[in-house]
Amino acid sequence: MIKRKLRDIIEKRLFDGKAILLMGPRQVGKTTLLKELFEGREDVMWLNGDELDVQALFEGVSATRLKAMFGRKKIIIIDEAQRIPNIGLRLKLVTDQIKDVQLIATGSSAFELATKTGEPLTGRKWEYKMYPLSFGEMVDEHGLLDEKRMIPHRLIFGYYPEVVMRPGEEREILRLLSDSYLYKDVLMSDQINKPDSLVKLLQALAFQVGSQVSYNELAQLCSLDSKTVEKYVILLEQSYVIFRLNSFSRNLRNELKTSKKIYFYDNGIRNALIANFNQIEGRADRGALWENFLISERKKFLEYNRLWGNSWFWRTKEQKEIDLVEERDGKITGYEFKWNPDQKVKIPRLFLDSYENSDFQVIHRNNCDSFLLEY
Secondary structure, three states, X not given: OOXXXXXXXXXXXXXXXXXXXXXXXXXXXXXXXXXXXXXXXXXXXXXXXXXXXXXXXXXXXXXXXXXXXXXXXXXXXXXXXXXOOOHHHHHXXXXXXXOOOEEEEEEOOHHHHHHHHXXXXXXXXXXXXXXXXXXXXXXXXXXXXXXXXXXXXXXXXXXXXXXHHOOOOHHHHXXXXXXXXXOHXXXXXXXXXOHHHHHHHHHHHHHOOOOEOOHHHHHHHHXXXXXXXXXXXXXXXXXXXXXXXXXXXXXXXXXXXXXXXXXXXXXXXXXXXXXXXXOOOOOXXXXXXXXXXXXXXXXXXXXXXXXXXEEEEEEEOOOOEEEEEEEEOOEEEXXXXXXXXXXXXXXXXXXXXXXXXXXXXXXXXXXXXXXXXXX
């Protein structure tokens, strides 16, 4: 099995008096990671929050009843914990009253799990995000050279574990994932009134990867109003299907200040939504696929290496643009993404002159490993 970056991080946090929350989209391997971590242990209890009888177990529960329920189990794992009513208070009860138990909760909805556990578990939790497999994890698995050779394939089919582990079946697996299962939590939300429009919105977003998005334009395409589009986008982001990148603006009057771009956490899901699995050579959206790949992989890298920073894109009214602007420890770096290593890029003097001590790099398929692994 492919070793996940979070395994060692979580293992170091066991039995330190805090709950562990592991969040991320469905089917990225959260449960698999935990099963590998605790393989062979008989003191582990598994509960699935999607099951009605498990939800009922936690209704009006007391610490005494929980102790009886757990028995001699020392590790309690609750999958899809966001489905359990008042889960935050339930987890707090366990953490406060049953201190010899390690509690681990997984969830596929950041809104549901984070908001329900936020205040009750303040100071009582370690929170981690898990994504589809990463470039770094696959480099660890079979080496840098082999994984770089696989990049054209990853741009089309992505990094979902089942997709990677079952070559030749990528299309079928991605169709199943993209056919509502991935955003099951969104569809179950009482805020979704038009499921068909949600799918249309996802398809529209897939076609606009790498471009600035307008909620008004998306609303017209999907027969929704702009506020509903914004609400759906937020829900999709909280379910780890997409994420937003806002515009960077501090110094210049002509910088765009309220624009946004939207990316998918996985290229394969993006391509499945528009039913296009053509190979990278000759694709009109090749630049967008490369940009989505690099930005989503960078997000994984920063998360797994516990590196804190802020990310934006930069653009002026005169169409001067930088794909990614990153600020870490007071240092601002702009990145431009080009699939073709020979494509010439004009250095953005306006940006470099306006932001003192800033840097600029062009990332292409020959040097991308230094960006994705940071060495």
